[in-house]
Amino acid sequence: MKQFWPGSLPAPSVRTVEDMENVFASRPSNRDPDTPLYYMYRDLYQTHGDHTWLERHHLRYDITRIPAGVINGEYTKTKGHYHPSNSAGVPYPEVYEVLSGSAYYLLQKRDHTDVILVPAHAGDLVLIPPGYGHVTINPGREELIMANLVSTDFSSEYGEINEMHGAAYYYMKKEGWVPNPHYGDRIPMHVILPLPLPELGLVPGRGLYGMVGTTDTLDVMNRPEEYMDIIGRFCADKKRF
Numbered sequence: 409m410k411q412f413w414p415g416s417l418p419a420p421s422v423r424t425v426e427d428m429e430n431v432f433a434s435r436p437s438n439r440d441p442d443t444p445l446y447y448m449y450r451d452l453y454q455t456h457g458d459h460t461w462l463e464r465h466h467l468r469y470d471i472t473r474i475p476a477g478v479i480n481g482e483y484t485k486t487k488g489h490y491h492p493s494n495s496a497g498v499p500y501p502e503v504y505e506v507l508s509g510s511a512y513y514l515l516q517k518r519d520h521t522d523v524i525l526v527p528a529h530a531g532d533l534v535l536i537p538p539g540y541g542h543v544t545i546n547p548g549r550e551e552l553i554m555a556n557l558v559s560t561d562f563s564s565e566y567g568e569i570n571e572m573h574g575a576a577y578y579y580m581k582k583e584g585w586v587p588n589p590h591y592g593d594r595i596p597m598h599v600i601l602p603l604p605l606p607e608l609g610l611v612p613g614r615g616l617y618g619m620v621g622t623t624d625t626l627d628v629m630n631r632p633e634e635y636m637d638i639i640g641r642f643c644a645d646k647k648r649f
């Protein structure tokens with residue numbers, strides 16, 4: 409972690425097998441419920457000036473570590489959640505950066521009409537568009553380390569993902585992508601590659617933390633309604649899986 413975060417890190421929040429048991433394709437019966445699955449280092453800043461800037465812009469920078477692993481045949485992943493809407497009625501977006509390893513970002517529209525897979529590698533930036541629930545899968549053999557910038561003005565919503573036993577697809581070691589039967593008919597899956605979105609300041613090779621304290625348009629995180637044409641361009645670039 410030292411190469412991604414200078415100095416000390418706060419104690420992480422940990423998701424365990426018990427926290428995740430209802431979102432896997434099958435309940436991980438052979439694992440100690442206290443087994444840690446991933447680690448979230450939240451609300452990070454390097455200087456007091458950065459902290460003030462982040463607070464003033466209602467933003468949070470986090471790092472998450474997802475060790476490689478397979479639980480009951482399924483690759484390790486985050487629990488998954490949706491974001492609520494802001495005062496303009498538009499759900500909050502989020503942006504991720506893969507720091508190390510590789511990731512599958514599985515995004516799904518709240519009305520279950522669309523599923524988008526974004527495969528990403530170290531250096532890639534991935535926008536979670538407003539209205540898409542999201543799960544991050546570690547499909548590799550290496551630990552996945554990723555960062556995110558997100559608004560501090562909301563709490564993630566887990567209810568629907570819990571009720572549906574996870575996202576619309578499970579990524580299994582043997583079978584590959586398996587539709588979650590709780591969603592009924594198979595929802596079409598599309599692929600989008602991580603796209604540079606220079607209008608939002610999202611340019612590959614430039615770290616997310618590098619945007620802290622600058623005048624770049626991280627404004628999208630709290631006022632997505634002002635950037636829907638740019639976000640629409642990202643979503644329109646999808647190819648049938």
Ligand SMILES: O=P(O)(O)OC[C@H]1O[C@H](O)[C@H](O)[C@@H](O)[C@@H]1O
Pocket residue numbers: 423448449450470471472486487488489502556558564
């Ligand atoms: O909330 P989960 O579904 O467990 O997903 C985990 C991720 O969620 C959000 O994006 C947080 O900002 C991250 O810090 C965290 O790593």
